[in-house]
Amino acid sequence: MDPTAALKSQRAPAPRGLPLVARVACPGLAEAIDHGDMTAATEAIANEAERTPQNCDSVVLGCTHYPLVAPEILQTLPTGTTLYDSAEAVARQTLRRLDRTTESHSTTGSIDVVLSARRGNLPTGAHAHPVGRALAAAGRVPREILISAATRSPMAAPAI
Numbered sequence: 590m591d592p593t594a595a596l597k598s599q600r601a602p603a604p605r606g607l608p609l610v611a612r613v614a615c616p617g618l619a620e621a622i623d624h625g626d627m628t629a630a631t632e633a634i635a636n637e638a639e640r641t642p643q644n645c646d647s648v649v650l651g652c653t654h655y656p657l658v659a660p661e662i663l664q665t666l667p668t669g670t671t672l673y674d675s676a677e678a679v680a681r682q683t684l685r686r687l688d689r690t691t692e693s694h695s696t697t698g699s700i701d702v703v704l705s706a707r708r709g710n711l712p713t714g715a716h717a718h719p720v721g722r723a724l725a726a727a728g729r730v731p732r733e734i735l736i737s738a739a740t741r742s743p744m745a746a747p748a749i
Contacts (some may be wrong), residue, residue, distance in 0.1 A: 613640050615655075622654040625717030630658055638665035650674040657718045698725055 602619040621629035641648070650656060656674045663672060683740060715721030721739050 599632055611645070611657055619652050619654040622657050622718070623655070623714050625714030631661065634658065634661055634665055635664075641666065643667075643671065647671045647673065653679060657720060686702050693729070700724055 615633055618630060618633040618637070621627075621633055646660070646669065647648075648666065650662070651671055652660070654676065655662065656672075656676050659672055659674070663670065678743065702711050711721060711725045716725055
């Protein structure tokens with residue numbers, strides 16, 4: 590298959606009444622986030638923003654690292670852009686696999702870091718992000734460092 594054929598089909602106009610979907614890769618962003626390199630993350634986000642269609646009103650974050658820099662991503666997009674991420678779906682699946690699906694309204698808990706099946710510490714790069722610093726302090730993650738519901742939506746399971 591001609592590799593340019595996929596590119597052409599992605600850029601083809603959407604059928605009438607359907608939203609246009611464009612794929613915009615963000616090379617190097619996950620690695621920058623992982624290493625806590627905010628300079629590299631900012632550069633990767635700026636590069637991605639330049640390639641994002643101007644009429645974009647929603648963005649699906651395609652990596653579990655990306656919500657850590659969601660505020661920075663939002664700053665590069667038009668006002669009112671909605672971010673969708675899979676964090677809640679991943680958390681629900683983790684709880685299901687651990688057989689902890691009963692809903693808890695407890696306000697206390699603990700944080701255990703496990704790396705390659707061994708207890709460990711939160712990676713150094715995590716400290717570059719507000720959520721990582723809150724987790725490292727074993728404290729509650731303040732709501733104000735999370736994206737507000739108006740600008741971030743979890744990905745819901747498809748209706749069947």
